[in-house]
Amino acid sequence: AQSVAQPEDQVNVAEGNPLTVKCTYSVSGNPYLFWYVQYPNRGLQFLLKYITGDNLVKGSYGFEAEFNKSQTSFHLKKPSALVSDSALYFCAVRDGATGGFKTIFGAGTRPFVKA
Amino acid sequence: EAGVAQSPRYKIIEKRQSVAFWCNPISGHATLYWYQQILGQGPKLLIQFQNNGVVDDSQLPKDRFSAERLKGVDSTLKIQPAKLEDSAVYLCASSLGSRGGSPQPQHFGDGTRLSIL
Numbered sequence: 677a678q679s680v681a682q683p684e685d686q687v688n689v690a691e692g693n694p695l696t697v698k699c700t701y702s703v704s705g706n707p708y709l710f711w712y713v714q715y716p717n718r719g720l721q722f723l724l725k726y727i728t729g730d731n732l733v734k735g736s737y738g739f740e741a742e743f744n745k746s747q748t749s750f751h752l753k754k755p756s757a758l759v760s761d762s763a764l765y766f767c768a769v770r771d772g773a774t775g776g777f778k779t780i781f782g783a784g785t786r787p788f789v790k791a
Numbered sequence: 792e793a794g795v796a797q798s799p800r801y802k803i804i805e806k807r808q809s810v811a812f813w814c815n816p817i818s819g820h821a822t823l824y825w826y827q828q829i830l831g832q833g834p835k836l837l838i839q840f841q842n843n844g845v846v847d848d849s850q851l852p853k854d855r856f857s858a859e860r861l862k863g864v865d866s867t868l869k870i871q872p873a874k875l876e877d878s879a880v881y882l883c884a885s886s887l888g889s890r891g892g893s894p895q896p897q898h899f900g901d902g903t904r905l906s907i908l
Binding site for chain 1: 795831832833834835836839841846847849882884893894896897898899900901902904
């Protein structure tokens, strides 16, 4: 069965410093991986996805993510964090092997970016 | 393009009452999802439609929850009777499904926040 884990509920970072939000996954076959962001009282917004190809994926708002097959990880990164990046970030995975349609979301990580 | 529309935004009911939520997906999106998001958790899929057919409802508590998408466009999710544990945000999302075997991202509405007293 597919699963996704975000080991940190919150990460603290100073504005201007690099931001990393961690995600690991487990699937039977090839993974389809996504990152979404959620602002207060809003739905989730798509940031980026990995389907195949280059391990480094670039997305919206200056975010990127690195797919690492050997470590089954898909960490979200931003070179220089902004206070406005303080939101809730969800990693999501769908198993490409089973032919199933379900996307599983992690519990979310909240970066606290301090000015 | 217009986003996913959901109503109402907020609903407060007493336990054992019934409630319904409405969702209008992005035009042309064949796939529609209903999620339950409990405070502090990620969204949990309740039901997924492809056009007007159910693809996955394995986590839908069918003794009290029901959903329909009769014409393959908008959808309603109903809870009857509600329990205290149903307090959550109910999110609707839509997507183009898959293109060339590649799953497309989901577009979410702003959700309905349900409080059960």
